[in-house]
Amino acid sequence: MAWLIDYPREKINWGPTIDEKKCVGCGMCLNCGKQVYDWKNGKACVARHDDCVVGCTTCANLCPGKAISFPDIEEVRALYKKEGIWAKMTSFLKKQGKIK
Numbered sequence: 001m002a003w004l005i006d007y008p009r010e011k012i013n014w015g016p017t018i019d020e021k022k023c024v025g026c027g028m029c030l031n032c033g034k035q036v037y038d039w040k041n042g043k044a045c046v047a048r049h050d051d052c053v054v055g056c057t058t059c060a061n062l063c064p065g066k067a068i069s070f071p072d073i074e075e076v077r078a079l080y081k082k083e084g085i086w087a088k089m090t091s092f093l094k095k096q097g098k099i100k
């Protein structure tokens with residue numbers, strides 16, 4: 001995943017959690033381009049947690065029941081800083097000529 005510059009995705013705590021009591025069964029989150037969700041017993045469930053794009057919150061923003069939540073993004077920011085992921089990304093983009 002280019003966003004992570006080869007950093008192991010499973011080491012990053014990021015992905016959706018559904019509060020089943022709040023889910024109204026609209027199916028909106030099944031539109032996720034990464035196919036993180038499946039449909040089970042008339043409601044959505046998280047089937048491929050680590051396929052979620054780190055930092056994305058689109059499904060939560062659109063969920064009419066406000067049923068979807070994510071970990072604290074500040075913890076991800078701290079990890080990116082500690083592991084030098086931002087610096088590696090900048091270097092990668094420079095090599096590709098996308099930034100100078």
Ligand code: SF4
Pocket residue numbers: 018022023024025026027028029030043044059062063064065066067068
């Ligand atoms: S978008 Fe929200 S309310 Fe709709 S199915 Fe998904 S979790 Fe449930």
Ligand code: SF4
Pocket residue numbers: 015016032033034035036051052053056057058059060
């Ligand atoms: S946050 Fe984005 S990538 Fe992750 S499950 Fe929701 S829509 Fe899919």
